[in-house]
Each structure stands twice: as C-alpha cells, then as structure tokens.
Amino acid sequence: MSTAHVLLGLLAGGPRHGYDLKRAHDDRLPQAKPLGYGQVYATLGRLERDGLVARSGQDQEAGPERTSYELTDLGRERLSAWLTEVEPPAPYVSSVLFNKVVVALLAAGAERATDYLTAQRIAHMTRMRELTAVKTRPGASVGDVVAADYAIGHLDADLRWLQTTLARVAELQKEVTT
Amino acid sequence: MSTALLSGSGITKSYGATPALRGVDVTVGEGEIVAITGPSGCGKSTLLHCLAGILRADQGSVVYRDQDLNLWSETSRSRLRRTEFGVLFQFGQLVPELTAAENVALPLLLAGSGRRDAREVALGWLDRFGVAELADKRPGAMSGGQQQRCAAARALVTGPRVIFADEPTGALDQLNGEQVMAAMVQAVREQGSAVVLVTHEAPIAAYADREIVLRDGVIDPSGIGIFG
Ligand SMILES: Nc1ncnc2c1ncn2[C@@H]1O[C@H](COP(=O)(O)OP(=O)(O)O)[C@@H](O)[C@H]1O
Ligand SMILES: [Mg+2]
Numbered sequence A: 001m002s003t004a005h006v007l008l009g010l011l012a013g014g015p016r017h018g019y020d021l022k023r024a025h026d027d028r029l030p031q032a033k034p035l036g037y038g039q040v041y042a043t044l045g046r047l048e049r050d051g052l053v054a055r056s057g058q059d060q061e062a063g064p065e066r067t068s069y070e071l072t073d074l075g076r077e078r079l080s081a082w083l084t085e086v087e088p089p090a091p092y093v094s095s096v097l098f099n100k101v102v103v104a105l106l107a108a109g110a111e112r113a114t115d116y117l118t119a120q121r122i123a124h125m126t127r128m129r130e131l132t133a134v135k136t137r138p139g140a141s142v143g144d145v146v147a148a149d150y151a152i153g154h155l156d157a158d159l160r161w162l163q164t165t166l167a168r169v170a171e172l173q174k175e176v177t178t
Numbered sequence B: 001m002s003t004a005l006l007s008g009s010g011i012t013k014s015y016g017a018t019p020a021l022r023g024v025d026v027t028v029g030e031g032e033i034v035a036i037t038g039p040s041g042c043g044k045s046t047l048l049h050c051l052a053g054i055l056r057a058d059q060g061s062v063v064y065r066d067q068d069l070n071l072w073s074e075t076s077r078s079r080l081r082r083t084e085f086g087v088l089f090q091f092g093q094l095v096p097e098l099t100a101a102e103n104v105a106l107p108l109l110l111a112g113s114g115r116r117d118a119r120e121v122a123l124g125w126l127d128r129f130g131v132a133e134l135a136d137k138r139p140g141a142m143s144g145g146q147q148q149r150c151a152a153a154r155a156l157v158t159g160p161r162v163i164f165a166d167e168p169t170g171a172l173d174q175l176n177g178e179q180v181m182a183a184m185v186q187a188v189r190e191q192g193s194a195v196v197l198v199t200h201e202a203p204i205a206a207y208a209d210r211e212i213v214l215r216d217g218v219i220d221p222s223g224i225g226i227f228g
Helices: A002-011 A018-026 A037-047 A075-086 A096-107 A112-137 A142-176 B044-051 B074-083 B100-110 B115-128 B144-156 B172-193 B221-227
Strands: A053-057 A065-070 B006-016 B018-029 B031-039 B059-063 B085-088 B162-166 B194-198 B210-215
Touching: A002 A018, A002 A037, A002 A053, A002 A065, A002 A075, A002 A096, A018 A037, A037 A053, A037 A065, A053 A112, A053 A142, A065 A075, A075 A096, A075 A112, A075 B059, A096 A112, A096 B221, A112 B018, A112 B162, A112 B172, B006 B085, B006 B194, B018 B031, B018 B059, B018 B194, B031 B044, B031 B221, B044 B162, B044 B194, B085 B144, B100 B115, B100 B144, B115 B144, B144 B162, B144 B172
Parallel strands: B031 B194, B031 B210, B085 B162, B162 B194
Antiparallel strands: A053 A065, B006 B018, B006 B059
C-alpha cells in the first residue's frame, strides 16, 4: 500500500504525468526498488477508481504517458491520514518509516516530518517497554527473554535511526525539496 | 499515578557560566521507576545529583517526603543518603581495600547493624546478582561487570526508598547490562523502592515505568506527553 501513498505524496505539490511520478519516486527514494511504468499506471488506475486522484489534463497526443493526474480532496485526506498514522512497531518496518519521512517533507514540510518521527518514537518506546515488562515478569522463561530480546534489538535499531533522523530533518528537507 | 515521594520543581543549576539545568520539574512516585534520558551533556547527571541531594540546586526545590532538601545542612543530607537512598554510578566505586562482602555490608554497618548479620544479608544480595562466589575477593581481582554487580548489591542492601542510578550499565557489555538491570528491577519491585535511572540507551530506559527526556537542560515536551 505504501507505493500508492508515496504517489499521493508526490502529487501533493501539483499535477504530474505518470513518467514524472516514476522519476520522482526513484530519485527521492533511492533505497526503494525502482518503479516500473506498468506499476505506476496500475497504481494510478486504482487510485483513480477509488476517487483519490483524478485526470487533470491530457496533451495533444493521447496515451497514458501523456495524462496528468492530480490529488482529489479525498486523496489529500487519505495522504494526511497516512502521515499521521504511526506504524505498528515491529521489526523490518524501516523502509516504510523512511518513505513516510520523505513524503512528509515533500507534501507537508519539516514540522510534519518531525511530528511523525516523534510520534513513531513514542510508539516504539512504548512497545519496547511492553516487551521489557514481559521478560522481567516473575516466572518468565529463558525463551520469553530471548524472544523479547530479538524484538527489542530491532526496535532499538529503529529508535537510533528515528533519533538521528529527527536531528537531520532540516538538512534532509533541503535535499528533498531542491 | 502514585503519590509523589520525591519531586523537584524549577530546578536550575549552573557550573560557573555553564547552565546545566534551566528549570526542570520532575516527580517520582512511591515505587516508581523513572528514566531520565537525552543526549550527552543535556544535564541528566546534574539532575540526578540534585534530586539525590548530592548537589544543591541554584534555584528551585527538591522535596523528599514533604521536606525541602535544599534547606537542609550537608550533614542532614548525607545522613538521608545513607539511610533512605541508594546510589549506583557507571563505575561501581567499591572500596578497593574491602572484599565484595565487606563492600556490600558497609551501608548496613554504617546504619548500625551487627557484623555477622550484615555479612549474612550481604551474601544474600551478592547471590541475587550472581556473584556469591566472589564474596571474599577484592575489587582489583574482579572484572568490571562483577564489580558493577557488587555495587548494585551495595546500593540495594539497606532497602532504600529511592535508588539513584547514573548510567548503571554504561560500562558493561550488553548481556551483563541486561542481567544487572533485570536483577535490580526485580529487587526494587519486591522492596517497593523508587528508582531514578539515568541512561542514554533505549533498551535500558525501557525498564522504567516512565521516561523523561531532557534536552539542553530542560524537559523536552514532546518526550513527556508520551508517558507522563
Ligand atoms: N563539574 C562540572 N564542571 C563544569 N561543567 C560541568 C560539570 N559537570 C557537568 N558540566 C556541564 O554541564 C552540562 C550537563 O552535564 P551533565 O549533567 O553531566 O550531562 P549528562 O549527564 O546528560 O551528560 C554539560 O554541558 C557539562 O559539560
Ligand atoms: Mg552523565
């Protein structure tokens, strides 16, 4: 679902063509798998069907690569909801976290990115505290401790990233918006 | 929220021209574990020292069981630290001439216990921290992790109402750190002691009930809203 949200984010600044969206996606999220054109148009098709984007214009020559799309009010709402929503603190969510920060910077600015990172840090910290309570509970088995430690280690890695990224929001914004 | 056992309000503290704390409010409930976190140099240790009555705040008050510690003499504060508080620093600071058992028994002897009783209780605490077999060794003959386990035992031995721990696992490898924290948290839960835990590591802060985040000598409100 994340690709769709990224496209919504890229459209927040104004209408764009499919090929333009693909380029922007690959430039802004260099760690992500480059999008295929087919995937871009399929995703735009779904977003259009759901009323989140609408065609905003067509150049003289017909054809999908000449159609530009814009966000609808519903699309704007959906994007905003995604940026507000904290990801379930679980191992391996890091690329979603990164995408969300970049999209927040593109679509809504530094404050939005900072708010998101702060909220995500709270969610991670709360989860880490729950896991720690599980393993220090009287009668916890070694298996409980070892399993909790695995998840805690991954959350800790995310937390370090959240912390350093919070300190770099301004710098990242400059890079992302130029 | 439990009733306040210890609270600081408007704590300000500078070292010469360097402001370390710029108006910090904090409350610790009976039996509550509160983590103080934040980047290095943000004032965590200074806050812990002020709350423990080791440092006197420039401004503001530190109230322990309805008494303002800033108004007390150094003698009264150091008696309070001996009887009601336990402290644990990053490097255990054991007395090098004494054995592990003697180090742990020391606070009990200062509080008036008999030698034999004190040794017996001390041995029980060394056992809880997994270092019973080192009872008659001196710190010089122990690893850092072993010394820290003894220091934790010493901080807990009198059953203090509040334990002040400043980066207690900072000099330990991860497994040793985890084991010291687990034994400590289990013991304070049984005793009903409160803990002020300074750390910059999230997995250590996660042992606490609540986290206070400091930044540049003030509480970072985005950290507070969370767990407060
Ligand atoms: N004894 C001291 N003399 C002068 N400055 C100090 C002293 N102790 C701490 N500071 C300064 O006060 C600030 C807060 O230090 P500290 O409380 O040790 O922070 P933390 O424990 O979070 O790393 C820092 O800028 C530090 O350099
Ligand atoms: Mg410190």
